[in-house]
Amino acid sequence: MTYGIQSAFTVGPITGDAHLGRGEVESTATDQTNDLTYYGASGAYGFGNGFYATGAGFFGRVEDRFSTLDVTTVELGAKFALTRNFDIAATVGKVKAEDGSGDTQEETFVGLSASFAFGPQGAATFGSRGIYQVLKVGF
Numbered sequence: 001m002t003y004g005i006q007s008a009f010t011v012g013p014i015t016g017d018a019h020l021g022r023g024e025v026e027s028t029a030t031d032q033t034n035d036l037t038y039y040g041a042s043g044a045y046g047f048g049n050g051f052y053a054t055g056a057g058f059f060g061r062v063e064d065r066f067s068t069l070d071v072t073t074v075e076l077g078a079k080f081a082l083t084r085n086f087d088i089a090a091t092v093g094k095v096k097a098e099d100g101s102g103d104t105q106e107e108t109f110v111g112l113s114a115s116f117a118f119g120p121q122g123a124a125t126f127g128s129r130g131i132y133q134v135l136k137v138g139f
Helices: 131-135
Strands: 002-011 014-026 033-048 051-063 068-081 086-099 104-116
Touching (some): 051 086, 068 104
Antiparallel strands (some): 002 014, 014 033, 051 068, 086 104
């Protein structure tokens, strides 16, 4: 079970959100429950005509009785709103993973995305949150 809190704001051309979560994840390899903590913040500045500069930072930690895995992600990007409910974006960032023994791995990534918000409010809901967003796991 995972629980958390998140908030969002808009002030003129600036938008942002922050989140904090805590929970448990089950390991299929060891059949144990591991503790999960994650938090992050993201924001955007609108230049007008649908163009935005974006930035985000996320942290996640998975702990069991014997080890710890910390994952940090930082990214910068740009977004273009084609309509009120549809936008495309590109980001570049770095993900860093460090285990409890001090072994560290870093990777740079590039992301491309498109999003469509359903309904008349468009941005009335938060984006998805979880360890998979921090780890940048996907297809």
